[in-house]
Amino acid sequence: MGKFKRFKNQTFAKVYTKIPSLVDLYAKQADLVVNTTTPFTPLKKPLVKCQISLITTGGVHTKKQKPFDMVDKKGDPSYREISSDIDMRQLTITHDYYNHADALADPNLVLPIEPLRELLQQGKIGAIGPRFFSFMGHIMGDHLETLTQETAPEVATALIGDGVDAVFLTPT
Secondary structure, eight states: OOHHHHHHHHHHHHHHHHOTHHHHHHHHHSOOOOOOSOOOOOOSSOGGGOEEEEEESBOEEETTSOOOOSSSTTOOOOEEEEETTOOGGGEEEOOTTSOOHHHHHOGGGTSOHHHHHHHHHTTSSSEEOSEEEEEBSOOOTTHHHHIIIIIHHHHHHHHHHTTOOEEEEEOO
């Protein structure tokens, strides 16, 4: 994907922001994955005793990490691990499929770290997990299998290993 293709994707993202009904038209043609096998799993203890983590599909990563692949038109099924004690100024976004101008100005819009820290200070949650995870939410074709069979289960296993009780997913 050349510079023109990336420019086109970024332009469409800005247009979709201004005219949300166009997203509905696009979604009607998209190959969507509908999960019908994952059961509802209620919390086993009160939220005030839970360790919470975050996952975003906003393409967030630290400035030192490898950016998500914007060349592959099927997306990038990999993920980035972000320490939960990260300074928000160390974050950036690589994702051509949504207008992230506001999210760059305030990363809490797609990875609400500071609100989560406030909940901890207020005693409304028990703890914050040691790390958060970020994906690029534009995944298509055979990358969907990589996401569902490899990278997402790796993240789930890591979160279980961290003792995380619940995760907030912030989609883009």
